[in-house]
Amino acid sequence: MAATELVEGVLQGDRRSLARLISLIENEDPSVGYALSQLYRHTGRAHIVGVTGPPGSGKSTLVDRLTTEYRRRNKTVGIVCVDPSSPFTGGALLGDRIRMQGHALDKDVFVRSMGTRGHLGGLARATSDTVRAMDAFGKDIVVVETVGAGQSEVEVIDLAHTILVIDVPAAGDDIQAIKAGIMEIADIFVVNKSDLPGADKKAAEINAMLDTDPRERAWRPPVMMTNARGGEGIAALVDKIVEHRKYLEDSGLLAQKGLQRSRDELRTIMSYKLTRELMEKLEGRPEYEQALRKIAERDDDPYSVAERLIAEFLVDYGRSVKENGERKRR
């Protein structure tokens, strides 16, 4: 089924249409571009919350409990959980849903598991468009759970309005807290498993790190303590997320982030589309293969060849766009 036929269903809140659209997004089906362009003006309402942190820190359990609290506040919730795909077989074991099955029968909660399929950065390539589909579907809150993140899987920053970075007691010393990368992207820190010894020390280390943060920010990331399994600290955490959203709105940062996101996104779409169409044109063509051989034999150089091929492509591309009028294909 083509993505275009699913648009109506997604807008009307049909779960199956949403599920199938997400699969088409994951498979990079050519019909997806048009469907997403149809959905676009129905998006922008959801509050997107990113949850990241090391494997086993309790991300899925925390997302489950956050969902319970949001449902208590009558908010509908979409969840995208990303787990790694094998670099060897492409297979994946997606286990985040185990912690969330308590919401399986709640029609206002939609959970989707996703393998990274070779994408680095903590998310799958399809995550961003999936979040958008859930937004158009009408979810008030969309939670994105990254893969178990080490230090530099920070791509979620491009996607989420509010980022929770989860840490646990007794994981590393205070040097870990001042390293670059994931520790810099938090809007809210969560020290989970707060029932374990060392939780206060961990919170103190993060606070010490924040004390010496040179960035002048009106929002200092609070350090929240939770025991997700026991359900402790969850309501206070949701209060903080709501507070952060309000801060983004009042300070004008939300609009600023939106503009930045549009800028990044347009650039991504353009470069992806250009590369893909260019390579579709070139690959397998005898002239292309011949040019490659010439480069390998030092008969020609890749810099000049690239310039020539791109110039030819752009002329062709301009012509075909004019001929087709509005092209309805990604």
Place this chain on the structure above:
Amino acid sequence: MSSSKKIRVLVAKPGLDGHDRGAKVVARALRDAGMEVIYTGLRQTPEMIAEAAIQEAVHVVGLSILSGAHNALLPKVTELLRKEGADDVLVIAGGIIPEDDVPGLKAAGIAEVFGPGTPLSDIVDYIKAHVKL
């Protein structure tokens, strides 16, 4: 590896028995065969399994059951999937299921039943041969 269709499989344990060693071994084998396996864990009702299958848009549902309640629970899963219009999903089962019960389960829409000792490659091959992508 990207931009190609992947076989998505939900592995679930319906009912009340707490033994998921077999389900985990099968999940691992399917992962190693290049499939995306969503594991939902223990003590699932047929309703929870069907809903997860819909949301995850899986092609295959693998049900592991050792409790003896298969005649009650497994047909319920296929019935719910049918009701949702998801009858193109391949539903297979494994665990302790007496041979006498297999024809009844197959009539109820369980495509195949894999008993103890089944080589993992048999399950992988069966899915690859029968899945509708």
